[in-house]
Amino acid sequence: MNKSFLKFATDFGPLAIFFYYYYNNDKNLAVAIPPLIVATLIALAVVWFFEKKIPMMPLISGVLITFFGGLTIYFNDPVFLYVKPTIINILFALALYFGKYFTNEPVLKKIMGKSITLTDMGWELLNKRWMYFFFGLAILNECVWRTQTEEFWVNFKVWGMLPITLIFTGFQISLINKHKLDE
Template sequence: MADESLNPKPAALPRPRENPGLKLALELGPILVFFFANLRGEWLVKHFPVLEKLGGPLFVATAFFMVATVISLVVSKIVVKHLPLMPFVSGAIVLVFGGLGIYLQNELFIKMKPTIINALFGVVLLGGLYFGKSLLGYVFNAAFRLDDEGWRKLTFRWGLFFLFLAVLNEVVWRNFSDDAWITFKVWGTMPITILFTMSQMPLIMKHSLEDEGEKESQP
């Protein structure tokens, strides 16, 4: 018999259900701020001269993105009562690499940030599977409950998907303009992620576990 300690059941410790609309707004909001701040970067500098010290539109947009990210995390902590792991890690990397990019006036830190975040998530998820742990269950168990096989398969797929996003970001920023990269980052990456998430619904439905309340209500 396999040692169950090597494969914990994250679904057994569900957190309170999160509001999907609020969660999406908190995660998507900073990205939209980044896009529109870059789009109106020159206008912002013209009307708020102090922003000129930050550098070009990309650096101004990054500063707005950093502020919006902090606000999003604070609101999440106040309203949802906890900091989601993945947005928290992403936020920390945003602050570090965004701050370095602005301080050194080097766009490389800003453009490689999505690569580093996605590669980190992909390696951690796949590495966890290597050691017998379906880490995705600890992140998403507030949204749904799956059996062990379901968490393993979903973790593997998300791990590969994060690595795909990392490679995709490298391809786009190295071969296209800043505006094209930012546009793709907002209006390309998000739809791709939504489509990938929807494509996982058959797996989720197949391996879903019933809530305790549903079990008790059945005759």
């Protein structure tokens, strides 16, 4: 099986199923969440079947979707789904902040050190920027879900946070180029 197609299908298939049920059922989260959970679990099973492993990010995402989606269904309260991005972004920020105390180096260097070679100062700066970015995304998510409609939040979550993240990532290129080590 084509690995890039498999990755695309397992990453975006559950999201497509969510939108299908959300927009075809009067924008009802209670109707759209169960198929999202099932599709996410199926996607993880498919990845496991073909790859014999599940990468950490899809696994964490699947657990969180199942947990927060389950809480939303059980308590019939979408607030659990609204706060999921806030909690995830705060956890990422805290991992970047506290991680260096456990690894004695920036967490991003541990994660990306084989892909990018930077000076120690470069890793420190990049790690701090991403930490602040994740805290900023958490605050932004809180502002949006607390002040906007559910439909606006759903669209912002999918079509807003991704471009914001891509733009932020693009702005890190100059820092990376400035602190890049020649191999």
